[in-house]
Amino acid sequence: MRRRRFGNAPAGAGVVTMSDVASRAGVSAQTVSRVIGRPEMVTEETRKRVHDAIRELNYIPNEAARNLASNSSRVVAVIIPTLSSSAFSAQVKATIDTLEMRGISVVIGNSEYSAVREEQIIQTLLERRPMGFILTGLHHTPRAMDLMRQSGVPVVETWDTDTAPLDCAAGFSNIAAGHDVGSLLAARGSRRIAFVGGAAHQDSRANGRFIGLSKALEEADLPPPLRIELVLPMSTQDGISGLDQVLQKAPMTDAIFFSADSLALAALLECNRRGLRVPEQLAICGFGDFDLASLVTPALTTVKIQPDVMGRASAELLLARLDGDDKPASVVLQHQLIRRGSA
Amino acid sequence: MRRRRFGNAPAGAGVVTMSDVASRAGVSAQTVSRVIGRPEMVTEETRKRVHDAIRELNYIPNEAARNLASNSSRVVAVIIPTLSSSAFSAQVKATIDTLEMRGISVVIGNSEYSAVREEQIIQTLLERRPMGFILTGLHHTPRAMDLMRQSGVPVVETWDTDTAPLDCAAGFSNIAAGHDVGSLLAARGSRRIAFVGGAAHQDSRANGRFIGLSKALEEADLPPPLRIELVLPMSTQDGISGLDQVLQKAPMTDAIFFSADSLALAALLECNRRGLRVPEQLAICGFGDFDLASLVTPALTTVKIQPDVMGRASAELLLARLDGDDKPASVVLQHQLIRRGSA
DNA sequence: GATCGTTGTGATAGCGCTAACAAGTCGGTA
DNA sequence: TACCGACTTGTTAGCGCTATCACAACGATC
Missing domain, CATH: 3.40.50.2300 (Response regulator)
Structure with a gap:
């Protein structure tokens, strides 16, 4: 098969692979992989040579290949009712910021306040084999819950702690x-x-x-x-x-x-x-x-209610699960009644 | 290598592959792939058998494998200054909604109003080999522009049409x-x-x-x-x-x-x-x-200024590019001065 | 000096899917 | 009957990366 490029890209770079870097640096592809993923396993000398080669060739790792080989995706799915509500967007922003520091991207689904649409979105997002789901609320369709259970992916539910969560929750009462x-x-x-x-x-x-x-x-x-x-x-x-x-x-x-x-x-x-x-x-x-x-x-x-704190807490809960914490305790955030002039 | 599961999932499904479906349906893996990707190429009879097998096995395609084999990702990267601004979140929501209908997911980056951070985000998101980028504004670091050019990925810029875009723009003056x-x-x-x-x-x-x-x-x-x-x-x-x-x-x-x-x-x-x-x-x-x-x-x-229209327009512009339109015309949206009592 | 563990690197074999081509089947035409 | 093209399905060969194991080199131990 002929060398191909990004998407339907016309020409240029992006076609540099790990083995190109490897031969340039005079090491094996595996060593390049280590420099990127677990640099501490490689001597400083080799690491430097590989980094130079990466820079010279403008190498950009291919996440899809990495996902496929490692069977893990560095993606978290977040489903909210709608992004056009300042509370939900503040929450999502905090979640993105928290996960970004671990190299994890967020894919957002808008359920439009419909459990049926939420189910459809879950089904679709499952194709990306996300490391976890962050859902809004504790109410989901039976099939949605089945999908979550069967996939074995950790789930954090937000915005409500008044009934039992599927797995764990970051919310308030x-x-x-x-x-x-x-x-x-x-x-x-x-x-x-x-x-x-x-x-x-x-x-x-x-x-x-x-x-x-x-x-x-x-x-x-x-x-x-x-x-x-x-x-x-x-x-x-x-x-x-x-x-x-x-x-x-x-x-x-x-x-x-x-x-x-x-x-x-x-x-x-x-x-x-x-x-x-x-x-x-x-x-x-x-x-x-x-x-x-x-x-x-x-x-x-x-x-x-601090939706940003909820967004961060839910991300941290998910990270804890991914780091092996078997069942981290749900986080119950405190609301605060602010009395001003109108009541 | 042993069969593995989603992420660090404990057990369950998600391990069903296309060839499992294929043998269940008594066809080749390729035919299953066709049923999913180009169903019109398959007879109704076969299609039904395959769909039955998919349903019985709870098969969920693996997007990473699909990306790797097809060299195309069904992801679009959107970079905005911050999601916690109702204008940007309305825009992003419209973009998500528009692209979702084509099976494309959106990955969001928050540049925090910094061109340097934008550049870093571009570099990171490039690992996912997005089909395109939607950026905010026309100002980017030189290296960011180089990255865009070298990757050959289509770019749509938003929120500004006062100077020349990198590729094309959906914005206003x-x-x-x-x-x-x-x-x-x-x-x-x-x-x-x-x-x-x-x-x-x-x-x-x-x-x-x-x-x-x-x-x-x-x-x-x-x-x-x-x-x-x-x-x-x-x-x-x-x-x-x-x-x-x-x-x-x-x-x-x-x-x-x-x-x-x-x-x-x-x-x-x-x-x-x-x-x-x-x-x-x-x-x-x-x-x-x-x-x-x-x-x-x-x-x-x-x-x-209708940020939602801008979000939709930028997505459609990108889709036009992906559908082969070599250089679709930028979209200049009209702002509207609304005179009320305060001035 | 033989044995050991430790550390760094390489070789090999896939991950699950699609592109490209090959091959079979069918009806219609010469 | 032989041949053609259209349509459907199968076979083969990777995509670019990481897991796993193998192995070499080294100092430490007895």
Whole structure:
């Protein structure tokens, strides 16, 4: 077979192989492989000669060949609902940064909040024989779980620690977070409370927050919260529509807990525009502590969760598994209720 | 060599190879390969038998082997300054979605606004023999450009069309966008105008906007704008610090053009808090048309650029190249100045 | 000085797949 | 009947790398 080049590349380098480097350096291909993979096994003298040859020839190792021969891929698959949400993108960025230091690349899948799409993505990404998966949430299709189990690949689940993970998890308790918000609202004197968030079947994180909220209200002898379910993906504008739905269905509502700051901020700004006084007439609480949350007037009361820490923790958990730790303990991150002016 | 499994997987499937499927279906491995890669070459009868075998054995093709044998990788490398910016993450999401339909995965690199890091990332990602690169901006180190050229891989550059691309580009004119803002500010009667954005050596997009702004002010016989350069990465809070720097260095400033909506929104909200009337005392213009831009009071005047369209366009440009189009025309997207209340 | 372990390097044999070609089958045409 | 081309399937030979084992060279040990 004729020498070929990168992809459908027209011409040039990239065709330099390890044995080209080897003959240039006067050593065997195996030695070149060692210089690249385990340099400590090679004398400094040889190492230098090989490095010179690599530089002179502009040699770039072929990852596919390396993967095939070593049966390991240096790729981790990360599946999130959508990259166009600052929380998920911050998480993924932290994961990429953490894994990059170990020479591991990340391949991202967007499930669009659908367990079925998640399953399809898992199936496809499995072709790359990833070293591990980082999934969002604890809910997956039965077949997705089977695929994970059968492949034997380590899995870390994120964003939720309220039920048992497939393997291990790096997340926080949505129920506890929702409970904290409920307690705060009850304590401040709110009586008719509503929840606005993603539809239960799409967004089990929002669901957890609602459950926690409900429990806190029950403990405070308050009526159960009205729940408005939004179809995902949500836009910021949906915050206003959520506000409207609440006011229409329950005009006497005196506090709303939004499952995302984007929604809460939109609603809060809309209240300002309408002259609805926050928090006197309507208290508002968000989730996520977006950058602007502290800058609006009144500043937004919200729950901080540090998605970047979660992204790093999940990557580290995976690395621990890859380094032989048989079953590292899940990481439960602490949320933080930040009380500002809006509730 | 003994049969091995996924990564360091403990047990289970994933060890099924194409020839296992072949013998199960009573055909050759090549026929299985055809069923997967070019099903139209195989009779329906055989195809069905092979599909049955695939399903029964839970066969999952090995992408690394496929890459090595076919000398092509089904991976595209995307390098952006940072994933933790909604504009870049929206862009990347659109790119992923577009390429996914062709079975191509995306590997992301975060350059952190550094050309040197970009070069390192290119070097590393080249090991995966990507089918193409999507880079941000037109400025790269000489060695990075050499690497691209030598590898012969198609390159699409994004976010800027103000100078000549390496290969082709999908972006918009930052100069024209800045010019539009300058013209608007001049027309509305602003006289002492400031620009707040990323440092010139880090952010050539912001630089282009500043150049356009300056030109428009010059054309309107206005003094050149004060420029405040922020060190990247910028946080939303930096909008306030930019505002402060402007007011300190040039207290008479009556308009500020921020190179990002996040900064502009922070500054606008801070003005509200301080009782500085926008736009009467200080006009504010942003860039990017964030979701909240239309919701604050006064609503933010800004420039809309549709990063998602850019992400899709850049992917399609790359696909055109891969499909043989020798040098597809660059795509110049139109920005849109959206005038609202703040300027 | 024979034996040992240690260290550095080389030779060999694949990893799982696809490209390229070979070969068989079929119906239609001369 | 012989031959052609179209279509389908099989055979062979790697892709570029690493795992594994073999082996040479060396000082340390008794």
